Amino acid sequence: MFLLVRRYTDHRTDPQARIVVDLSAVDFIDSSGLGALIGGLKAARQEGGDLRIACAGDQVKAVLKLTNLDRILAPYGTVEEARHDW
Amino acid sequence: MTGEDYTVEGFAVPDELESVHALLSRVAADHPEIDPMDVMLFETAVIEIANNVVEYGEPEGEVRWRLTLRVTDDEIQADLDDTGQEFEAFTGAVMPGEDAEGGRGLAIAESMFDKIELERADGLTHWTMVRKLGRGLGL
Numbered sequence: 001m002f003l004l005v006r007r008y009t010d011h012r013t014d015p016q017a018r019i020v021v022d023l024s025a026v027d028f029i030d031s032s033g034l035g036a037l038i039g040g041l042k043a044a045r046q047e048g049g050d051l052r053i054a055c056a057g058d059q060v061k062a063v064l065k066l067t068n069l070d071r072i073l074a075p076y077g078t079v080e081e082a083r084h085d086w
Numbered sequence: 087m088t089g090e091d092y093t094v095e096g097f098a099v100p101d102e103l104e105s106v107h108a109l110l111s112r113v114a115a116d117h118p119e120i121d122p123m124d125v126m127l128f129e130t131a132v133i134e135i136a137n138n139v140v141e142y143g144e145p146e147g148e149v150r151w152r153l154t155l156r157v158t159d160d161e162i163q164a165d166l167d168d169t170g171q172e173f174e175a176f177t178g179a180v181m182p183g184e185d186a187e188g189g190r191g192l193a194i195a196e197s198m199f200d201k202i203e204l205e206r207a208d209g210l211t212h213w214t215m216v217r218k219l220g221r222g223l224g225l
Binding site for chain 1: 107122123126127129130133134137181184185186187188189190191193194197198223
């Protein structure tokens, strides 16, 4: 899934690269997974877009909080909420 | 009270990380009294150390390991022996900045353990990793 994030940001069709990563099927994330999300976020922002995450489970939320990454990757409850102002 | 030991051994390769997750799931199932947050953060930290051995252990694909988990009244402990080369001892790993794509693994592990020690003896690296129970998110 994380590789798909990269691929999509590299070959996007949306010129603003607005991406929501639905994490509902992810019950565990490690530092490599975090790195891939940050890579996707940076790539999207470089193109004037953004990457947001939705439906994160407890472990993902805890790890984001403990690494302070929730400040730049705020977890949204649903994909719809993540896209609310797009 | 010291309970049963939980052990897995094999090669330190990516596919074997699933065995580490499975072992932690067994511990959680056998110990419903432990706060799931404690098991979850302990597992996160153990996986970071295991990833480190898988990624940097040499010779690649030939390193063997044995992981033993143990629960006591107030702690959960992991002992990991691996046959890879000596790791440089570390403490005080710094969490990198928000935009870093790597370098968080050891800092994550350190923040979630109350004790992490590294010893080298008889050609093995021995990791002792302890988390005190009831810490919650421990921020």
